[in-house]
Amino acid sequence: MATAAEYGLGPNTYPRGWFIVAESREIDDGPIGVTFFGRDFALYRGESGNPVMLDAYCAHMGTHLAKNTSSMLIIAEVGGKHIEGDSIRCPYHGWRYNAEGHVDDIPYHDGPCPKSASIRSYPVVDNMGCIMMWFDEDGADPDYPPPYLAQWDEGGWVHWDLDHLPELDIHPQEVLDNMCDNRHLGPTHGAPCEYFENEMRDHVLIQRQGGAMTLYGGAMLYTTTWYTGPGVLLSKQVWGDATQFEMIANTPVGDGRIKAWHGCLVKSASGTVTPEDKETQA
Numbered sequence: 001m002a003t004a005a006e007y008g009l010g011p012n013t014y015p016r017g018w019f020i021v022a023e024s025r026e027i028d029d030g031p032i033g034v035t036f037f038g039r040d041f042a043l044y045r046g047e048s049g050n051p052v053m054l055d056a057y058c059a060h061m062g063t064h065l066a067k068n069t070s071s072m073l074i075i076a077e078v079g080g081k082h083i084e085g086d087s088i089r090c091p092y093h094g095w096r097y098n099a100e101g102h103v104d105d106i107p108y109h110d111g112p113c114p115k116s117a118s119i120r121s122y123p124v125v126d127n128m129g130c131i132m133m134w135f136d137e138d139g140a141d142p143d144y145p146p147p148y149l150a151q152w153d154e155g156g157w158v159h160w161d162l163d164h165l166p167e168l169d170i171h172p173q174e175v176l177d178n179m180c181d182n183r184h185l186g187p188t189h190g191a192p193c194e195y196f197e198n199e200m201r202d203h204v205l206i207q208r209q210g211g212a213m214t215l216y217g218g219a220m221l222y223t224t225t226w227y228t229g230p231g232v233l234l235s236k237q238v239w240g241d242a243t244q245f246e247m248i249a250n251t252p253v254g255d256g257r258i259k260a261w262h263g264c265l266v267k268s269a270s271g272t273v274t275p276e277d278k279e280t281q282a
């Protein structure tokens with residue numbers, strides 16, 4: 001494991017871009033606490049249905065906004081709810097933060113809420129069954145859209161339920177390096193490449209390659225794989241009549257440590273997704 005400083009990657013510890021921080025379903029039952037980029041966050045779905053991501057700790061006395069099971073606010077809804085509209089109430093004294101991270105209500109105070117009590121809010125979207133956040137250590141806004149497959153919203157594709165891979169002591173740089181490693185494709189994936197190229201287009205790193213598979217009668221496998229920023233890999237894989245898309249995502253947890261997810265979006269053979277398709281997919 002190496003750190004960003006050891007790699008000489010510049011003044012910031014973490015890369016910028018869109019990153020997965022949860023599956024969409026993980027915030028359907030209330031707020032959760034997550035840790036990425038060496039920071040703790042509160043992540044929840046507002047009553048509008050939109051996800052919201054805030055720094056985790058209340059500016060009043062430092063309570064975690066999402067992790068609480070004993071506050072009467074949470075267990076008995078005395079005097080209020082944890083989520084109101086797209087705002088979240090701190091379980092300790094009930095200060096309420098809106099989706100922009102500003103305090104918009106203090107239950108025992110009639111005057112204006114202090115602007116100095118604001119906490120940081122992060123751009124976050126619900127996209128392809130995932131909650132994706134934009135992270136920029138310097139606080140800059142997104143300058144490209146999150147990765148997206150149009151097939152996700154077409155009929156006939158079996159959606160992924162993501163595999164949650166364990167946290168790994170790997171720097172994100174080492175994950176990206178794999179995109180130009182053409183000599184692992186035979187031993188690791190069983191299809192030694194017969195052609196291979198990389199292309200950089202702004203924030204997108206593309207790999208095109210193909211070769212005969214060791215199994216499946218030596219059928220040709222053709223793949224086009226691309227990173228949109230450093231956190232989300234999508235890959236179109238074609239062999240015979242079959243086409244699937246694969247997603248592999250990594251998000252820094254700390255400096256030199258990542259969490260990873262994996263899933264496949266597969267075309268249903270019948271053109272309509274059946275329970276059998278979902279079972280096979282799982």
Ligand code: FES
Pocket residue numbers: 058059060061062063090091092093094095
């Ligand atoms: S610690 Fe959050 S309202 Fe007091």
